Amino acid sequence: MSEMIIQTNGLTKKYRGRAAVNQLNLEIKQGDIYGFLGPNGAGKTTTIRMLLGLIKPTSGSISIFGRDLRKDKLSILKRIGSLVEYPSYYGHLNAVDNLEALRRILNVPKSRIDEVLEIVSLTSEARRPVKGYSLGMRQRLGIAASLLGNPELLILDEPTNGLDPSGIHEIRELIKNMPEQYGITVLVSSHLLSEIEQMAGTVGIIREGQMVFQDTIANLQQKSVHHIKLVVSEPESALWIARDLGSTGSLQENTLVFPNMQDAKIATLVRRLVENGHDIYRVEQEKKSLEDIFMQVIGEGV
Amino acid sequence: MMLRSLSADFLKIRGKGIWLLIFLAPLGVVGIEALNFGLRFDYLVGKQYADNLWDGLIKETSVFVPISLYLGCTLVSSLIANVEHQLSSWKQLLALPISRTAVFSAKFTLCVLLLAVSCIVLSIGTIILGMSLGFGTAMPWKDLLTMGYFPFLASLPVLSLQLWLSLSFQNQTFPVSLGVLISLVSPFFMQLSEWFPLNWPLMAFHSEHQLWFIGFGIGVGIIIMLIGLVHFNRKDVD
Numbered sequence: 001m002s003e004m005i006i007q008t009n010g011l012t013k014k015y016r017g018r019a020a021v022n023q024l025n026l027e028i029k030q031g032d033i034y035g036f037l038g039p040n041g042a043g044k045t046t047t048i049r050m051l052l053g054l055i056k057p058t059s060g061s062i063s064i065f066g067r068d069l070r071k072d073k074l075s076i077l078k079r080i081g082s083l084v085e086y087p088s089y090y091g092h093l094n095a096v097d098n099l100e101a102l103r104r105i106l107n108v109p110k111s112r113i114d115e116v117l118e119i120v121s122l123t124s125e126a127r128r129p130v131k132g133y134s135l136g137m138r139q140r141l142g143i144a145a146s147l148l149g150n151p152e153l154l155i156l157d158e159p160t161n162g163l164d165p166s167g168i169h170e171i172r173e174l175i176k177n178m179p180e181q182y183g184i185t186v187l188v189s190s191h192l193l194s195e196i197e198q199m200a201g202t203v204g205i206i207r208e209g210q211m212v213f214q215d216t217i218a219n220l221q222q223k224s225v226h227h228i229k230l231v232v233s234e235p236e237s238a239l240w241i242a243r244d245l246g247s248t249g250s251l252q253e254n255t256l257v258f259p260n261m262q263d264a265k266i267a268t269l270v271r272r273l274v275e276n277g278h279d280i281y282r283v284e285q286e287k288k289s290l291e292d293i294f295m296q297v298i299g300e301g302v
Numbered sequence: 303m304m305l306r307s308l309s310a311d312f313l314k315i316r317g318k319g320i321w322l323l324i325f326l327a328p329l330g331v332v333g334i335e336a337l338n339f340g341l342r343f344d345y346l347v348g349k350q351y352a353d354n355l356w357d358g359l360i361k362e363t364s365v366f367v368p369i370s371l372y373l374g375c376t377l378v379s380s381l382i383a384n385v386e387h388q389l390s391s392w393k394q395l396l397a398l399p400i401s402r403t404a405v406f407s408a409k410f411t412l413c414v415l416l417l418a419v420s421c422i423v424l425s426i427g428t429i430i431l432g433m434s435l436g437f438g439t440a441m442p443w444k445d446l447l448t449m450g451y452f453p454f455l456a457s458l459p460v461l462s463l464q465l466w467l468s469l470s471f472q473n474q475t476f477p478v479s480l481g482v483l484i485s486l487v488s489p490f491f492m493q494l495s496e497w498f499p500l501n502w503p504l505m506a507f508h509s510e511h512q513l514w515f516i517g518f519g520i521g522v523g524i525i526i527m528l529i530g531l532v533h534f535n536r537k538d539v540d
Contacts, residue, residue, distance in 0.1 A: 052397040055538035078399035088391035092317045104310040105400050145394065 003030045003066070005153055005185045006051065011060035013046050020046045022209040023060070028187055028202070031179045035200030035217075036189035039298060043209040044189040045085060048157045051187075052082050064153070081151035081184075083159055087142025091131040095122055095141055098130055099148060106149040116144040120174065136167035143174060154178060156188045160195050168195060175199055193294040205297050213297045220293055227286040228266055230256040233279035241272055303400055307408035314385050320378065320416065327374055328420045328450070331366050332427035338362060339435055347435070355437040360445050363428055367453045368503040369485045374420060375461040376481025378413050383468035383477075390472075392539050402535045406469070410527055413465055421450030449507060455516045456506035458523025459499060460484060466530030470537070 006028040013021040021043040028034045038044050049055045051062060053073045062069040064076045089098050099113045117123045120140040125133070130141065139159060146154055156175065160168045176199045178184040190196050196203060197217060205213040213220065232238045235254055242249050242256070247265055249258040261269075266283065273280060288296075315321070339346055339359070351358025386392050396402060425446050432441060460481075467477035488500045496505045496515075499522070506515040 049393070049539070052393075054393055054396055055540075056536075074399045074401060077397060080397070082394070082397045084393045084397070086390070088389050088394035090314055090385065090391065091389060093314070097313060097316070101310045101313045102394075102398065104313065105306050105395075105398050107306060149399070 004028065004063075005030050005032075005065060006187065007063045008047075008051075009061045009063070011047065011050065011062060012058050013043075013050060013055065014058045019058075019209050021050070021057075021206075024206070024209070024211055025214075026204060026211070027214065028185065030185055031183065032202050033175065033179060033186045033188065033200045035193075035196035035203040036187060036206070037193055037196060037203055037294065038189075038191065038206035040191055042191075042206045044191075044206060045157055046209075047206070048082075048084060048155055048187075048189060051155060052080070052084070053077065054084075078149065079152045080155060081146030081149060081153070082155040082157075083139075083142040083146045084155075084157045085161070087138050087145070089130045089138060089141060089145075092129060094129050095126045095133075095144075098141065099145060102145055102148055108149055112148060112150070116147045119147060120144045136163050136170065139163060139167065139171060140174070143171070152184060154184050154186045154188075156186065158189055158191070160190065160192075172199055193290050197290050205294065207298050217290075220297075221290065223293060223297070226260060226288070228258045228261040229282070229284045229286055230258070230269075230273075230280065231282040232256065232273060233281070237276075238273055238278055241276060242269055245269055245272065303404040304407050304411070307400055307404050308411055311382070311408050311412045315382065315412070318381060318385060320381050323374075323377060323381070324416050324420050325423055327370060328424035329427055331363060331370050331424060332431050334366060335359065335363050335428070336431055339431075343435075355435075356432055356441045357445070359428065359432050359435070359437065360442070360449055363424075364449050364453070364504070364507050367424070367449065367507070368457065368488055368500075371417070371453055371457045371503055372460055372481060372485030372488060374417055375413070375457060375464050376478055376485065378416055379461065379464040379468040380474045380478050380481070382409055382412060383465070384474060387472050387474070396539050403531060406531050406534045409469065410462070410465055413461055417454060417461070418451070421454050424450040452506040452512060452516055453503035455523075456502035456519030458519045459502075459526055462523045462526035462530060466526065466533070469530070469534060 004027055006026055008024055008026040011021060011024040011026070012019055024047060026047070036044055046055070050057050051064070053069060065079060067076055069076055090101065093101070095117065096113060099116065103110065103113060114123070117126050120143055122137065122140055122144060125137065130138065133141065143159065146156070159175070160171050163171065172195070175186055175188060178186050188196065188200070200217060202216050203213070203220060204211055230238070231254065235251055235256055238256060239249060239251055242258070245265070245268060247258055247261060247269060249256050270280060270283060346358060347355060386395060395405060428449070429441065429446060464477060464481050467480065468474060471477055484500065491498050491500050494501065496509060502515045502519050506512050506519060509515060
């Protein structure tokens with residue numbers, strides 16, 4: 001098992017008795033892009049703020065890089081870059097001065113400012129006041145700021161929120177490259193699975209403060225219920241044959257629908273139908289999109 | 303670590319009009335005195351302070367110093383806090399590998415340094431005014447230099463309080479209103495005991511026990527600063 005970069009244990013944050021985050025066990029592997037998903041208000045931002053030491057957990061523990069956040073907060077934060085919700089910047093300063101204000105605290109060489117501006121392709125706009133930046137440019141500046149301290153872990157909260165498709169694409173490409181090019185582990189949150197699925201290796205889905213799913217994207221796909229659809233010449237008698245074989249299906253607009261049917265059973269059913277003189281026009285699998293699966297996971301009761 | 307944060311703070315206040323305030327405010331006080339002496343030149347210079355013109359100028363000016371200091375503490379604290387509030391930069395700043403103590407002390411130090419600059423400007427401005435009114439060069443150096451600093455040290459409790467409030471509230475209406483109120487009502491408490499805290503800045507310059515008032519100012523100022531610091535260290539950042 002590879003080393004866990006972030007591990008939380010029973011992490012809970014209560015506001016006036018109501019748990020915004022409840023018994024959360026987050027596990028993020030080194031070199032992974034971890035997609036942290038959930039509807040608005042599910043507790044993503046609260047969790048991320050706790051990971052960054054901005055708010056204190058009511059109970060539970062956080063271990064980052066194998067160390068306790070409560071004890072080694074500063075040495076842990078030194079290795080993390082973050083962007084929480086909307087990027088913070090000082091509008092009256094230009095991009096270089098914005099980064100300089102952070103650089104003075106981080107104490108990294110001045111050349112690092114040019115490097116991070118290069119990474120997010122803002123070099124040509126570096127001397128303009130940030131006030132005049134588009135949302136996408138601000139977001140890229142936010143990512144540049146988070147990279148300034150040469151982090152090993154990047155925590156990005158809704159980095160694509162409010163961006164247009166091309167902006168989303170740019171940010172996604174940037175994030176995708178982090179583990180390969182710079183060896184950075186990434187935690188990226190979003191309320192849209194479609195934004196995450198193309199870059200994340202692992203996803204954690206949170207709902208009403210509780211983790212409802214935490215595994216790889218591939219395993220999330222398997223969680224879905226696949227339907228097998230058959231279009232045959234005499235659907236009603238075919239349904240009875242299927243029932244004889246132990247598969248209960250339903251007839252929907254002259255199409256036989258079987259939920260979650262195994263390959264072997266499909267083969268047997270098709271053979272039997274052919275033997276009984278049915279004409280088979282189509283056998284198809286109805287694949288659910290990840291978005292459907294996401295809704296299914298979120299919709300499931302506790 | 304505090305120094306690194308302070309140097310970042312100096313960069314952040316660039317172009318926010320804070321430096322303008324730091325220079326204009328004491329010059330405003332000097333301007334009032336220029337007007338005062340200009341309009342009543344015959345009375346003030348000819349009769350009232352004929353024996354000791356410099357002392358007269360300092361005395362007239364020093365009445366305005368506490369009010370200006372209270373206003374200065376309020377506005378400087380609020381402007382500095384607002385740099386971070388405006389685009390909710392706290393979450394970014396405090397997620398950096400820097401202790402909250404360092405961040406808080408850097409902001410406090412910044413306020414003290416800026417207001418200290420104002421005090422120097424006040425002294426220099428007053429000297430220039432006196433010279434141009436033809437008071438000569440035999441001036442009371444000690445009083446001219448301390449007319450800003452002693453009251454400033456005695457008003458540290460208000461600075462600590464204002465900075466704490468300004469950093470705590472996202473909306474600056476309450477801290478600024480309170481600060482303006484303090485400065486506006488402060489002259490009316492003159493009748494009360496000289497030990498009433500709002501009278502300390504005036505007494506730190508005029509009283510025979512000025513060192514006591516300065517000492518109290520610094521002491522109480524540090525205590526309130528520490529309370530604010532503890533709160534700042536513990537609070538959740540939204």
